[in-house]
Amino acid sequence: MPFSLLKYGLNNDYPFEKNADLPLPSQLKSSYDVVIIGGGGHGIATAYYLAKYHGITNVAVLEKGYLGGGNTARNTAVIRSNYLTSEGVKFYSESVKLFKELSNEFDFNIMYSQRGQLTLAHTDAAIRGFRQRAEINKHFGGKTELIDPQQIKELVPMLNMNPADMPVLAGLWHMDGATARHDAVAWGYAKGATSRGVELHQLTEVTDVIVENGKATGVNTNRGKISCGSVIQAVSGHSSLVAAMAGFKMPITTYPLQAMVTQPVKPFLNPLVSSPALHCYVQQTGRGELVFGGGSDPYPLYSTRSTMDLKESLLAHAVELFPFMANMRLMRQWAGLTDMTSDYSPIMGLSPVDNYYLDAGWGTWGFKATPICGQKMAELVANGGKVPELIKPFAMDRFNSFRQVNEMGATAASH
Amino acid sequence: MKIINCPLNGPRNISEFVHGGEVRQMPDPNNCSDQQWAEYVFYSDNTIGVITEWWLHAPSGYWFIAQRHTGSDEILKTYDPSEQFNQRVEFTINTKEATV
Numbered sequence: 001m002p003f004s005l006l007k008y009g010l011n012n013d014y015p016f017e018k019n020a021d022l023p024l025p026s027q028l029k030s031s032y033d034v035v036i037i038g039g040g041g042h043g044i045a046t047a048y049y050l051a052k053y054h055g056i057t058n059v060a061v062l063e064k065g066y067l068g069g070g071n072t073a074r075n076t077a078v079i080r081s082n083y084l085t086s087e088g089v090k091f092y093s094e095s096v097k098l099f100k101e102l103s104n105e106f107d108f109n110i111m112y113s114q115r116g117q118l119t120l121a122h123t124d125a126a127i128r129g130f131r132q133r134a135e136i137n138k139h140f141g142g143k144t145e146l147i148d149p150q151q152i153k154e155l156v157p158m159l160n161m162n163p164a165d166m167p168v169l170a171g172l173w174h175m176d177g178a179t180a181r182h183d184a185v186a187w188g189y190a191k192g193a194t195s196r197g198v199e200l201h202q203l204t205e206v207t208d209v210i211v212e213n214g215k216a217t218g219v220n221t222n223r224g225k226i227s228c229g230s231v232i233q234a235v236s237g238h239s240s241l242v243a244a245m246a247g248f249k250m251p252i253t254t255y256p257l258q259a260m261v262t263q264p265v266k267p268f269l270n271p272l273v274s275s276p277a278l279h280c281y282v283q284q285t286g287r288g289e290l291v292f293g294g295g296s297d298p299y300p301l302y303s304t305r306s307t308m309d310l311k312e313s314l315l316a317h318a319v320e321l322f323p324f325m326a327n328m329r330l331m332r333q334w335a336g337l338t339d340m341t342s343d344y345s346p347i348m349g350l351s352p353v354d355n356y357y358l359d360a361g362w363g364t365w366g367f368k369a370t371p372i373c374g375q376k377m378a379e380l381v382a383n384g385g386k387v388p389e390l391i392k393p394f395a396m397d398r399f400n401s402f403r404q405v406n407e408m409g410a411t412a413a414s415h
Numbered sequence: 416m417k418i419i420n421c422p423l424n425g426p427r428n429i430s431e432f433v434h435g436g437e438v439r440q441m442p443d444p445n446n447c448s449d450q451q452w453a454e455y456v457f458y459s460d461n462t463i464g465v466i467t468e469w470w471l472h473a474p475s476g477y478w479f480i481a482q483r484h485t486g487s488d489e490i491l492k493t494y495d496p497s498e499q500f501n502q503r504v505e506f507t508i509n510t511k512e513a514t515v
Contacts (some may be wrong), residue, residue, distance in 0.1 A: 047445040240460065240461035243463065249461075250458065250459050250461065251457035254461055298434055300434070300461070302463045303487070303488055307417070342456075399453055400449070400453045
């Protein structure tokens with residue numbers, strides 16, 4: 001057996017290069033129809049839908065690191081649509097629908113797993129909020145309902161119903177809640193986009209955006225200048241910095257968000273459980289590890305360092321929810337950068353610069369929007385800047401006209 | 416645990432402090448345009464570099480100013496706001512507009 005393995009490895013037909021899902025790197029061309037800054041889930045999804053639905057394949061996705069290596073790989077892979085505003089619920093519901101079909105569409109397993117998401121209420125005020133969210137969700141075709149403590153016990157028998165002396169009074173049970181492998185989403189989109197002719201250039205950093213007479217005409221990169229018809233910025237965690245290259249400010253503040261994962265244990269937790277009052281959400285991965293996340297850090301910073309304070313507070317709350325976890329070991333800890341807007345909704349659409357489109361402000365809600373955001377950003381660019389109805393409420397301009405889309409109460413962990 | 420040197424209480428644990436946002440010039444709410452006000456409350460450079468910002472030492476209710484690097488998280492300097500604000504800032508409301 002070992003010999004056959006060795007033979008296979010040394011064989012000329014060793015399938016790595018020939019059948020690779022992604023083509024080998026190529027030279028940068030001097031001009032593209034569309035340049036997408038950022039090769040994460042959002043950027044590559046936009047490229048995919050541009051090629052698939054709009055026949056635009058002369059597209060370059062420029063990524064300063066590697067494919068999906070930024071916040072696409074740092075989120076906690078939660079998919080849900082139980083938001084608060086009708087704008088938000090409509091938008092995320094479309095995303096959930098697309099996620100369900102992605103594995104088939106890519107012919108590549110994104111490990112989509114629908115488990116349901118349970119949010120816990122510890123106060124009467126939270127129950128009122130949940131009732132409103134359940135009704136809005138149902139109105140737009142989602143499966144969300146308010147459940148009582150008995151139903152919660154049946155769903156999650158291991159849950160402590162009195163964590164930190166804050167009894168669990170009710171739950172918002174969102175049956176559409178799911179998880180998927182976040183890297184695989186980026187890989188699936190990349191495979192589909194590059195096979196249609198899109199170029200993905202990794203290790204290619206945009207150093208400046210060329211704006212002439214209020215119009216974006218190209219970008220400078222560490223590999224030379226590129227001219228292009230339009231530019232999309234899809235750089236979670238660095239939105240303000242890239243926008244500054246194009247010459248405008250954004251209504252964004254960047255905070256780190258820390259998450260962590262334990263050693264694997266036997267499956268015991270099917271739904272994703274979150275408690276906004278305890279600033280904590282927990283889920284068990286397919287490998288049996290428990291993933292924890294909380295709110296963003298308490299002050300702005302461009303660093304993915306970890307802090308003892310956050311570990312202590314987050315884990316103290318997690319252990320309150322599931323006391324038996326007190327003896328488990330942490331395996332990994334990491335942080336991502338969250339571009340927070342003041343209304344906790346994203347920014348999609350036009351910018352103050354012509355032909356320069358924004359896909360930004362994704363705070364802690366970016367991964368779950370990947371498919372629908374890609375699809376709508378592609379539509380926006382293909383139609384020469386005509387903003388699709390679904391993403392109109394999320395224009396950056398809403399901050400100038402004071403028409404925010406307030407999702408503050410609907411983030412998984414309140415911040 | 417990160418330590419902040421409070422100008423009033425000396426070096427204390429960062430968990431005792433609350434971040435209060437960047438120190439910036441407030442436009443006159445009675446006379447500025449909506450655009451200027453939006454600019455003031457929502458938009459920011461959000462850059463990597465040394466910024467001047469408000470912090471509150473919560474147990475003593477004391478506000479002060481710190482200079483901090485948003486990339487390295489290094490706190491370079493903390494000082495009493497009187498160094499920068501030497502006269503009272505009035506928040507007068509245009510009563511005519513407020514009663515409409």
